[in-house]
Amino acid sequence: MLSQIVRPMVRTQIRLLANSQATRSTLVNTIAQWLGFLGVHAQVTQLDATSNKIHVSLTVGKPEGCDAHDWQQILNNLDRNGSLEHTVPSEPFTTPSPQQTKLQRLLAYVIQVGHPNGVPAWEMLQPQLAELGFDEPTLLGIKSALKVPQSLDQLIAGLDADIAAIALPKAVSIALLDRQVNPSEDKALTALLDAMKQPVAP
Structure with missing residues (x-):
């Protein structure tokens, strides 16, 4: 069922993005939703359009099913190289x-x-x-x-x-x-x- 939903849902949401007056916040929420289907809790921290591409930065929480020790080790390893700053929280889901x-x-x-x-x-x-x-x-x-x-x-x-x-x-x-x-x-x-x-x- 989900495989039948995803592709037409993406196509329709792309059309909506093209016609949206709030494209940035809508895309931010959409990306978080798609990752949520995979059990990944993510927040978009930066989104820019340059050179015919959309560049996205994410803050990602511990995925469901991930061992707590493994996740902490990943965080420790990444922390040695610094962390992202200037996060931009996504807007809450709203409807017309x-x-x-x-x-x-x-x-x-x-x-x-x-x-x-x-x-x-x-x-x-x-x-x-x-x-x-x-x-x-x-x-x-x-x-x-x-x-x-x-x-x-x-x-x-x-x-x-x-x-x-x-x-x-x-x-x-x-x-x-x-x-x-x-x-x-x-x-x-x-x-x-x-x-x-x-x-x-x-």
Whole structure:
């Protein structure tokens, strides 16, 4: 499923970047999202466009599954050669306002179907979602939407392709919080992928 999602998602996000009024912050967030799929917690510290290429500098945390001793040894080895300075924190994940409520409800749906035996307490979910880069208004919207059942068909109906492209990587990250994708989550991701394939408005 993920292999079917990644390539069209990248193509659509590239089109969105070309039409974005906030290309730099959008690209910063996108790079962090892509690395997050690999279990790597990364923050973009520098991004410049020169000579027909984009140069990116990253701050990378200990990858999931990495032995703590090995990671510390890597840090010790690198520290001998100095460290990067002047870090630029990436901006939190935000969405355009017109469809923000629908997006929050859709992400709440992914959480709901990912926990068929009952959604965990918000105190447990909130830190995990915050690590994915959601801003406080989005978190509050998801919290509110979790209180009522959501309908995938209603949420997908009329969903803009650009919003679907923004939502899909976040939905994938939410689905992978437990390291597996169940059939209901797969259905939601597929529906988002189909919505994303619509032509992007110029």
